[in-house]
Amino acid sequence: MWDYTDKVKDHFLNPRNVGEIEDADGVAEVGSIACGDALKFMFKLGPDGKIAEAKFKTFGCASAIASASALTEMVKGMTVEEASKVTNQDIANFLGGLPQEKMHCSVLGREALEMAISNYQGSPGKAEEEKIVCECFGVTEKEIERAIRENRLTSVEEVTNYTKAGGGCGNCHDTIREIIDRIQAEVRDLPGRPKLSNIKKIKMIEETLEREIRPALKHDGGDIELVDVVGNRVLVATRGACASCQASNQTMKNFVEVKLRELVWPELVVEEVSA
Amino acid sequence: MKTIYLDNNATTQVAPEVLEAMTPYFSELYGNPSSMHSFGGQVNKEVRKARERMAALLGASPEEIIFTSCGTESDNAAVRSALSSYPEKKHIVTSRVEHPAIRALCAHLATQGYKITELPVDGEGRLDMEQYRKALTPDTAIVTLMWANNETGVIFPIEKAAEMAKERGILFHTDAVQAVGKIPIDLGKVPIDMLSLSGHKLHAPKGIGVLYVRKGTKFSPFLIGGHQERGRRGGTEATSSIIGLGVAAELAGNKMEYENTVVRGLRDKLEKSILGIVPNTKVNGTRDSRLPNTSNISFEFVEGEGILLMMDEFGICASSGSACTSGSLQPSHVLRAMGVPFTMAHGSIRFSLSIYNTEEEIDFVVEKIPPIINTLRSMSPYWKTGAQLCESA
Known part of the structure; x- marks a missing residue:
């Protein structure tokens, strides 16, 4: 039996916003019945330009239903631009986490949201000519690349958990491995990357903290605050549970620093200061 | 609720009468059936009785019953015994709908140089007997087909399949884990060489299984150790579970x-x-x-x-x-x-x-x-x- 959080169970047993909107501004359908889960998602903007209504219909397991329900609750009240920044991790965090094997449900939600926004903006969704890597589940190279980058995936198994790619016949495992290797090499071989201006660097650090790091720490009752950036030294102060946590130094090095190095600049060093 | x-x-509930029969063998009658003293010997008598009860349910003789730890062990022991008894034969016939105990084992053996034929089934889950006939070759070491499917309950024509294998001198094994206790089985009338069953599917506890091996069948043990089970399965007998399984076998026959x-x-x-x-x-x-x-x-x-x-x-x-x-x-x-x-x-x-x-x-x-x-x-x-x-x- 899956270890679902109470919030997942709640959103599964009492799903919010099930249904369709007749005159929706953005509509998307992702997944297929052959793959085992499918999601139809739509939203309508209010006069203030914010999402006033969001609805869904889904075919899938409990976590797929819960993820879709969570997504509709999350985006209500957001502008389209704010909604476009919602990641699959945000959906999982909203639900208090998902089992690793079920992360693909949150990815499905993010994909649906993105496609619905594209639909609203009048641009085409998934381009037809995109290269399919996993034939069994129709997963494209771009989708796999994105999941690897956004969730720092390092193994074929993880890619399968997040995208389903490789979960069928297994013929694409080598290709997935190559994509992982390629992205890991990109992250390593950064000298070719243009140098960041200080202002840009600080901005990116702030954004990464906000989007990727603080939600995860908050999930465990902790928090972090950016104090200063001096060259490649990122000075931070810990808050909440992190401040009194024995393992906070480990968290700094293994999680905060890894994340900032990956998403901002590979030579960053995180230092904890009291502020 | x-x-x-x-x-x-x-899995099934352990029947109350099974549990009752087992209980003394944990605390009071904990002797080893192999011991020379009567304290162990009295347990051996009960193990013997359980073997007789199990044999009676299957229409077999007590000495054809080997107690194992589970259905998976029985399946492994049967297939591996056939392969080591006939080392020159490299082919296994099975079906696409077997339990993982057989399916994963065959997939593993395929990487060791064995050729596996997985017989298809039709939309109703039935075996194509014509394809089965064609699959049997002089190189076939063993046929292993489940008696009844765990997911759909579909029963394969095991009697006929076993006869066809016998005519060609090929060993026949059946995973009867889901069939035993639910449909009548008489091994006196069906030329099956080996049969696997699992205790916890018929109201005995988990952790006990049986491999039936027909008298005269070449057998090579999977677990090598002591003289238990007439040297065919080493390891001290799980006395209470065996005694429980004996009662469960009798109950299954009655029910x-x-x-x-x-x-x-x-x-x-x-x-x-x-x-x-x-x-x-x-x-x-x-x-x-x-x-x-x-x-x-x-x-x-x-x-x-x-x-x-x-x-x-x-x-x-x-x-x-x-x-x-x-x-x-x-x-x-x-x-x-x-x-x-x-x-x-x-x-x-x-x-x-x-x-x-x-x-x-x-x-x-x-x-x-x-x-x-x-x-x-x-x-x-x-x-x-x-x-x-x-x-x-």
Whole structure:
């Protein structure tokens, strides 16, 4: 039996916003019945330009239903631009986490949201000519690349958990491995990357903290605050549970620093200061 | 909340009389049956009695019964024994719908240089006997076919299959884990060389199994150790479990008619009621040759995990062949081998009954299922289209 959080169970047993909107501004359908889960998602903007209504219909397991329900609750009240920044991790965090094997449900939600926004903006969704890597589940190279980058995936198994790619016949495992290797090499071989201006660097650090790091720490009752950036030294102060946590130094090095190095600049060093 | 347990193909309740018979052998009568003293010797007598009871259920002789730790061990022991007894033969015949104990073992053996023929089944889960005949070659070391399928309950024509193997001098093994105790088996009349069974599927505890090996069959032990089980399976006997299994075997024999009349009747009522009330449902597996306790029903356009979790809210236990519950992202290999369409396979639920189920329980399940399916279908983007398709058809 899956270890679902109470919030997942709640959103599964009492799903919010099930249904369709007749005159929706953005509509998307992702997944297929052959793959085992499918999601139809739509939203309508209010006069203030914010999402006033969001609805869904889904075919899938409990976590797929819960993820879709969570997504509709999350985006209500957001502008389209704010909604476009919602990641699959945000959906999982909203639900208090998902089992690793079920992360693909949150990815499905993010994909649906993105496609619905594209639909609203009048641009085409998934381009037809995109290269399919996993034939069994129709997963494209771009989708796999994105999941690897956004969730720092390092193994074929993880890619399968997040995208389903490789979960069928297994013929694409080598290709997935190559994509992982390629992205890991990109992250390593950064000298070719243009140098960041200080202002840009600080901005990116702030954004990464906000989007990727603080939600995860908050999930465990902790928090972090950016104090200063001096060259490649990122000075931070810990808050909440992190401040009194024995393992906070480990968290700094293994999680905060890894994340900032990956998403901002590979030579960053995180230092904890009291502020 | 009361538990309504309709997942007896997964495991069963230990029968009260089985538990009662076992209990003294943990605390008071803990002797080793191999010991020379009478304290151990008295346990040996009970182990012998259990062996006789097991043999009686199968129509076998006591010395043909080897106690093992589980069905998986029995399956491994049987197939590996055949391969080491006939080292020159490199071919195994099996089916696409076997339990993982055989399927994964064969997949492993395929990497060791063995050739595996996996026989297909038709849409009703039936074996193609003509293909089976063609698959048997002089290089075939063993045929291993399940007697009854754990997911659909479909019964293979094992009597005929065993005879065809015998005519060609090929060893025949059957995984009868789901069949024993549910349908009559008489090994005196069927030329099966080896048969596996598992205790916890017939109201004995988990952790005890049997491998039947016909007298005169070449056998090479899987577990090499002491002289137990006449040197065919080393390791001190799990005395209490063996004694419990003996009682369970006797109980199964006594309840065979009940299983095939009352339990079958309850299963039929459950199936007929659900199919009558809920539209777009289908039974997976031929109804002509099926275990009396099993019903595998597909609910179109919904996903099995959701159904299971909603049933769980009412204390109803069953299982599903959907991708989400199989842990492999794909629906069950059995339903795929049968060519069940995705719209049906993802929404498959297996109900498996036992002698302990009551009519009230079945009525309760029949009352709860339709609203669950309605709720999930009202959320499904495919439901409306599906209903329209069916109306126009």
